[in-house]
Amino acid sequence: MTAASPLAADAPEILLAPFSPDHLTGALRLSRETGWPHRAVDWELTLSVSQGVVALQGNEVVGTALCSLFGEVAAINMIIVDARMRGRGLGRKLMQAVLEIGGTRELRLTATADGLPLYEKLGFEATGEIFQHQGIAKAAAPELPVQVGAKADAAELAAMDRAASGMDRATLIAGIADRGELLRAEGGFALLREFGRGRVLGPVVAQDAATARALIAAGATRCAGQFLRVDLADAALAAHAEALGLAYVGGGTAMKKAARAAAETDFTTYALASQALG
Numbered sequence: 435m436t437a438a439s440p441l442a443a444d445a446p447e448i449l450l451a452p453f454s455p456d457h458l459t460g461a462l463r464l465s466r467e468t469g470w471p472h473r474a475v476d477w478e479l480t481l482s483v484s485q486g487v488v489a490l491q492g493n494e495v496v497g498t499a500l501c502s503l504f505g506e507v508a509a510i511n512m513i514i515v516d517a518r519m520r521g522r523g524l525g526r527k528l529m530q531a532v533l534e535i536g537g538t539r540e541l542r543l544t545a546t547a548d549g550l551p552l553y554e555k556l557g558f559e560a561t562g563e564i565f566q567h568q569g570i571a572k573a574a575a576p577e578l579p580v581q582v583g584a585k586a587d588a589a590e591l592a593a594m595d596r597a598a599s600g601m602d603r604a605t606l607i608a609g610i611a612d613r614g615e616l617l618r619a620e621g622g623f624a625l626l627r628e629f630g631r632g633r634v635l636g637p638v639v640a641q642d643a644a645t646a647r648a649l650i651a652a653g654a655t656r657c658a659g660q661f662l663r664v665d666l667a668d669a670a671l672a673a674h675a676e677a678l679g680l681a682y683v684g685g686g687t688a689m690k691k692a693a694r695a696a697a698e699t700d701f702t703t704y705a706l707a708s709q710a711l712g
């Protein structure tokens with residue numbers, strides 16, 4: 435990436451505006467410059483379940499922030515400030531705007547190292563780590579039966595996802611299932627879709643780690659020889675992912691603000707739909 439050019443002294447004032455589909459091209463420029471792999475369709479999927487704001491300098495998008503309302507939970511995501519304008523309070527302003535959209539809900543996000551100090555200052559607390567694994571997937575026989583390409587019962591998937599995550603995100607789950615492929619096991623499911631440099635497997639929702647391992651092996655087998663990413667919420671699955679060709683490449687810190695007590699549940703989210711959406 436080339437160094438960002440300095441701002442002109444007479445640059446127009448920066449204003450916040452509601453995020454609309456018209457801002458996607460500018461938003462995509464920002465995420466690319468930040469080194470994130472999102473394609474336009476990845477932004478579109480996230481925006482389809484979100485509200486948010488952009489920072490505009492004239493017509494140029496120089497900052498983004500989204501808030502996805504999932505029932506009692508709001509996922510804050512896609513917080514980006516143009517590299518030329520960081521360190522001047524714009525990130526904090528964008529965050530304040532999306533925190534207002536989140537209102538009194540439990541607020542969640544996955545923080546990068548860049549974002550962590552800002553989120554801590556705004557009252558978010560770390561609750562865990564996310565482990566991003568990716569690479570050219572290798573086939574391996576799942577330890578339990580998995581049906582690949584199963585027909586989705588959207589309501590059933592949304593119920594399992596809600597039990598695992600506490601988030602009401604039936605529209606998102608149905609949207610991912612429509613775009614991608616369902617992998618179904620006796621005690622859970624996973625969704626596979628195009629994302630970034632190839633495909634992503636997530637969410638992976640299961641009653642136990644053995645089912646999650648089988649779903650991930652089936653996903654890797656489906657993508658054998660091709661690029662696959664999985665954002666694990668459980669470090670215990672790391673060695674399994676590595677054996678499937680999916681190397682650890684970094685991750686993020688899961689954070690919450692105004693956290694509610696989690697309900698008793700049979701399901702766990704072993705891998706995220708995305709770092710943005712949890």
Ligand SMILES: CC(C)(COP(=O)(O)OP(=O)(O)OC[C@H]1O[C@@H](n2cnc3c(N)ncnc32)[C@H](O)[C@@H]1OP(=O)(O)O)[C@@H](O)C(=O)NCCC(=O)NCCS
Pocket residue numbers: 468512513514515516519520521522523524525526527544545546547548549550551552555
């Ligand atoms: C994270 C990001 C949005 C912050 O934007 P920004 O405009 O530079 O943030 P601000 O200038 O509003 O700074 C916010 C606060 O964090 C503090 N801060 C920022 N970086 C810090 C650091 N490395 N150490 C300590 N404090 C830091 C600032 O001092 C400021 O505190 P204050 O409001 O009390 O003065 C920006 O760095 C960015 O776009 N990074 C790349 C994309 C990214 O990783 N986004 C986060 C996704 S989770």
